[in-house]
Amino acid sequence: MVDNLRFLVEQLKAVSHPLRLRVLALLAVGEYCVCQVAEVLQVPQSSVSEALKELRRAGFVRERKEGRWVFVSTTPASEASPLLQGLLAEVAPLPETLQDRTQAEAVKALALPIPCPASKVQHG
Amino acid sequence: MVDNLRFLVEQLKAVSHPLRLRVLALLAVGEYCVCQVAEVLQVPQSSVSEALKELRRAGFVRERKEGRWVFVSTTPASEASPLLQGLLAEVAPLPETLQDRTQAEAVKALALPIPCPASKVQHG
DNA sequence: TCGACATATCGAAACTTTCCGATATATCCA
């Protein structure tokens, strides 16, 4: 149950934005670090950082810090608001949300094992 | 199924606004004419008119013209998008969405038979 | 300590939205 109107409005504002919704769609697929999100969605890193700030404020995403990387993911279903659950259901099956180019490219971007710098550094 | 990201963003924008969400909450209760909405929510009639324009664009409300009155209601459940259905479920039980004053007053506003000018004119 | 790299914050121009009084349009009834 939502406890007040203003918070619901803030949640809705957080996702009524193309980039933020695309980020949410990507995170519906799995956990990524910030630089992967920027790479897949082809937007400046600062834009991703600001988008994530809003999504965090609204309680839609979680962060896990690991060394110099920040891994982001959607809040677990058990803790997600009904709004978030509904959005994820609508947005997750839309590869078009990921890229503004062709659908084919978007699917490719999703299917690829997006290289995270962290993975290259494991054995240092 | 949503057919594109941009339309979903437009839908979300339409409701990420305090007045528009309050209008939706009121319409979850039933059908009202525009001037009743303005009266209950205590906002200028032009503001209600613009709010309804947005909600209509997003497919959230329907209008029924009857003489000089326009009666508005939420789109029937059978045609409502999943987003609208979810929103109505969250927003309908919130009397606080109706007025910014006290909850008591809000409930009162809801409970009262809000006088519509149309009803006073029936027998002419 | 340094250089490299991941991320956050700042700054400021461009753009969009919000708000509401004034005014236009539409409908009714006499």
Added chain:
DNA sequence: TGGATATATCGGAAAGTTTCGATATGTCGA
């Protein structure tokens, strides 16, 4: 037709949002 009333649209000032390069902060390994 004219006056009353319901609704829509306009105008435009104020406030808010978006965007992204530049820069700051933090973390690592050497």
